[in-house]
Amino acid sequence: MxxxxxxxxxxxxxxxxxALVYPNARHHIAHEEFDFWMRAELADFKKSGLSEMPEFLEMLLPPIKHILDRIETKTSYFSHGTPLYGRFSFQRAQVHTLGMTLTTIHSGSGNLVFMADLVTLGRFAVSTPRVEVLRRYGY
Ligand SMILES: [Zn+2]
Known part of the structure; x- marks a missing residue:
């Protein structure tokens, strides 16, 4: 995911x-995330703080496109709101990137939400946060 x-x-x-590091893997990503980065250009970042760093963007975009191009045949696109494999569900979190997604992993009576880079600029980037922090691991 x-x-x-x-x-x-x-x-x-x-x-x-x-070369693919995991040649047997199937990758899952939001379609809008994949499409955005495959066609991204400097003009797409006008409203981003990155607009003031065009050299950084020019360095960043080609490797992203290269990687997505390499994994494309091994990629499936999940849809938000539609569970996958009966174990995963997805929620949009479009502040960090256009297609950023939270993945909830359902297992038995418990759920785990994978939320990479969700907290940016000191705030949560979801419209309806419901967060339960696991203290068992000291977080
Ligand atoms: Zn990020």
């Missing part, structure tokens, strides 16, 4: 030669 396509979340899917 790919929460979003920032390089620190997808960079490990291909090696330095562009």
């Amino acid at each position: 790919i929460s979003h396509a920032h390089p620190d979340h997808i960079g490990g899917l291909v090696d330095k030669n562009g």
